[in-house]
Every structure is written in structure tokens, then in C-alpha cells.
Amino acid sequence: MSTPSGFDELIHPSTRLSVVALLAATEWADFPFIRDSLSLSDSALSKQLHTLEEAGYLEIRKEGGGRKRRTKVRLTSRGRTAFEGHVAALRAIVEGAGPAAAAGPAPEAAGATAPVTQQRQHHAKAGR
Incomplete structure (x- = not known):
């Protein structure tokens, strides 16, 4: 599966x-609010803010x-x-995985149960 359009390696x-999501919900945020909300140290938050600011x-x-x-x-x-x-790219990835998961077990998973079923049938016949 290819990476959907809009996927941003810098934000990911x-x-x-977490920083960007928090800021998306407000106009301005104070440094201590961001730091405390995300349980980051001053230096860790400063580094992330600097990286995002440079971009x-x-x-x-x-x-x-x-x-x-x-x-x-x-x-x-x-x-x-x-x-x-x-x-939007993350949603596309998640939704793209949804239909395959809803279709039932993967062929490998179905094949993995066959030997167990065959063993039970064999044991049942041997016990007669």
C-alpha cells in the first residue's frame, strides 16, 4: 500500500x-499549557516547537x-x-484497512485451523 497524499513525515x-493537534484546537497557546498538557519537559517541547517552526x-x-x-x-x-x-491521510490508511478486516479471516488464518479440525476428526474416528 502506498502512502496516501497528505501524509506528513514531519508531523507524524x-x-x-500531539503538539499540532493541541494547537489546532485553539488560536494561541502558552508554552506552559502545552508542556503540561502533553507531559513534556521544557527542553523536549522546545525542540519540537523549533522543528515545527523551521518548517x-x-x-x-x-x-x-x-x-x-x-x-x-x-x-x-x-x-x-x-x-x-x-x-485525512491517516483516516485513508485506517479506512483502507477496514474492508479487508471485515471480509473475514485471512486465508492463512483459515488454513491454520484446518489441521486442528482434521486432527479432531481423525481422533474421533480412531475412538469408534
Whole structure:
């Protein structure tokens, strides 16, 4: 199966996907809110934010100064488009797997039960 259009390798790692999903639900988010919501360390979150910012997916704004300095983050329109495309690609992957699973057991699985059935029949005949 080929990778669907819109699948984004940059967003796909679970931490980045979680960051982008959280930001997709809001206009701006404070750094501590993102950090605490995703149970990340400051350094781990900073690294992920930097990677996403370099790709043009995030805008990071620093406000205030000294101890009152706040970091705010938001998805750019490019980041929102990438996230929506990635979610659509993930849905296509999941839905593509659905019909095969609903059709019943794979031929290998059906074949794996045949010897057991044959053994039971053999034992039943031998016991007569």
C-alpha cells in the first residue's frame, strides 16, 4: 500500500502530532499549557516547537521580559493545512484497512485451523 497524499513525515511522530493537534484546537497557546498538557519537559517541547517552526508550521511569539516573559505558540495556515492533510491521510490508511478486516479471516488464518479440525476428526474416528 502506498502512502496516501497528505501524509506528513514531519508531523507524524507522536510528540509533534500531539503538539499540532493541541494547537489546532485553539488560536494561541502558552508554552506552559502545552508542556503540561502533553507531559513534556521544557527542553523536549522546545525542540519540537523549533522543528515545527523551521518548517513554517508554527509561529512563536515571546512577550514581556525578565521573569514575566511568556512564550505563546500558534499554528500558521501552512501548519493547519499540513495537519488537516495528515489527519485525512491517516483516516485513508485506517479506512483502507477496514474492508479487508471485515471480509473475514485471512486465508492463512483459515488454513491454520484446518489441521486442528482434521486432527479432531481423525481422533474421533480412531475412538469408534
